[in-house]
Amino acid sequence: MMMVNTSSTCATTRLTQCRDFGVYMNDVTKKFLRDPEQAPDLSEADFMARKNVIEQVSEWSEGIGAEWPPILYLYEIVKASAKRERDWGHLIFTDLTTTRFLLVMIFPEECDCGNFSHHDYGALTKYQADRFMSLLKYLYHTENKPAWVRATYVTKKNGFTLDPPFLQTFDPPTNSGKIFHVTADTFVPSLLSNELESIDALLKQSGKSVPKTMRYQVLGDKDTRPDVSAVWKAKNARQCAQCEKISTKDLMCRLTHYCSRECQTLAWPSHKVFCKKVPKA
Template sequence: MDPSIFSGLPYFNPFMMINTSGTCATTRLVQCRDFGVMMNDVSRKFDKDPEDVPDLSRDDFVSRQIVLKQTEGIRQMWTPILYMYEIVKASAKRQRDWGHLCFTDMTTTRFFLVMIFPSTCNCGNYSHHDYAAVTKYHADKFFSLLTLLWHNDQPPNWVRATYTTPDHAYRVDPTLLTRSDSPPTTTPNNLPQIIEVNSSNFVPSILPSEVEKVENLLAQKGPRAKKISEDVKKMVQGTKQEIRPDVNGQAWKQKNARQCAACEAIKEKDLATCSRCKLVYYCSKECQKEHWPRHKIWCKKSSQTPA
């Protein structure tokens, strides 16, 4: 449903429309705080047949379904809120920039990420499948986002992250989520370790361009949008050279296909973002011009001053 239909209503903003198929982590986190975690539960999507979920391949659907099945016993404490995400809309440039399953507890101060990777290859180049490095990168990046959004309002406690592969039969150890202390460095049944990131050890990992996108997205809430102080921005910002894992291989570097906001064509190249909000893509100037009457309602460039 097009949110612009409701744009004339007092205090309405796009964050009021919950889409469990959404991939923007910033939007989902705000909605978890505004409307409650259970309203953002994505597990019901995986009660369907794979053919009824066109935004995931069959393998991606089945692997996530298996992981979700393992967490059913702790579902009262932990809720899956994202099954594929980018930190903020239009921020994931390549495949390595996408996160996978994300769970939160009811306080939205503790999070668990599960990255789902293919089997390791036998090429002899370890960097092709340094899955632990990619997982740590996503944990740092997610904790940085949480700190950016909530540093002064119920800040995050920790983000725990692990990965799984077909070699592990997509198994994870959900019992580690119930531990109040840090998880051990080794896990049962030779499963990958759980990495814990918290305020004392996280690597600042949000790029300045992503901070700008987050601010522009939050500005869509209008007068209710919270300002992010310059001190908090400095606390979480990193550079590409400092934070991105050194992972080779064409799969990691493959550019993400994007959908034109006007004609909905999906392309991997030659799309441009809106120069103002930088949150939507267009395949041509004609498409951008055609879409402007609808987009201008929400297109905002944050004019925040340091808080």
């Protein structure tokens, strides 16, 4: 039986698996039925906040007789692509057609220090919605094309409670305040060239490819990044795939983090099959 790593942070892998193996196999609900101590990749506060949101969406979906399983609870566009804090997305829910998605960002309480503000929270949430739709357009370019991504954010101040309009209707709400509704026609292309190369390399492992013409529909540039405070621009520390040390240093390897040229060289014989340049479609 095919096993799915529901703790994976790679959104490209998860979305591909949803279409290949079905949504149910990618449902992360079970992770949040356990104690926080059994989820070492999340702090207790982050675990409980996500659990709260998942329960709200579950209660709502039961009330309307539909299913909206959570498929990601912390994600980056493709493996090793989240270089800074602003690059991480949080909760993703999907309907069973994998054409409609809910995105919920979970942020600290707002403060007067300038690091945590509702202006940044709104900008980051919209940014993640555009990036996720860009990824959906790129991966789901044939059948059952993506319809929309609806995004919002919650904080401890409101008990991590979703605003009622976020779940009340499938009609697009006006983009204002904390709710952002992005469609396949209105999204801002936001994937970078190196991210698309990494996605192509990952897809190649399973014999998949995307037509070159799709690249120009989702390709953005660094100007699409939100202007946010320094705390969101801080580099992420990662574990080196070779020596396992934690470091913010990162060499340009498509799908794996290495802390030094020496580690990358040592790992190359076994890693090169996954990392060689993908031929142009």
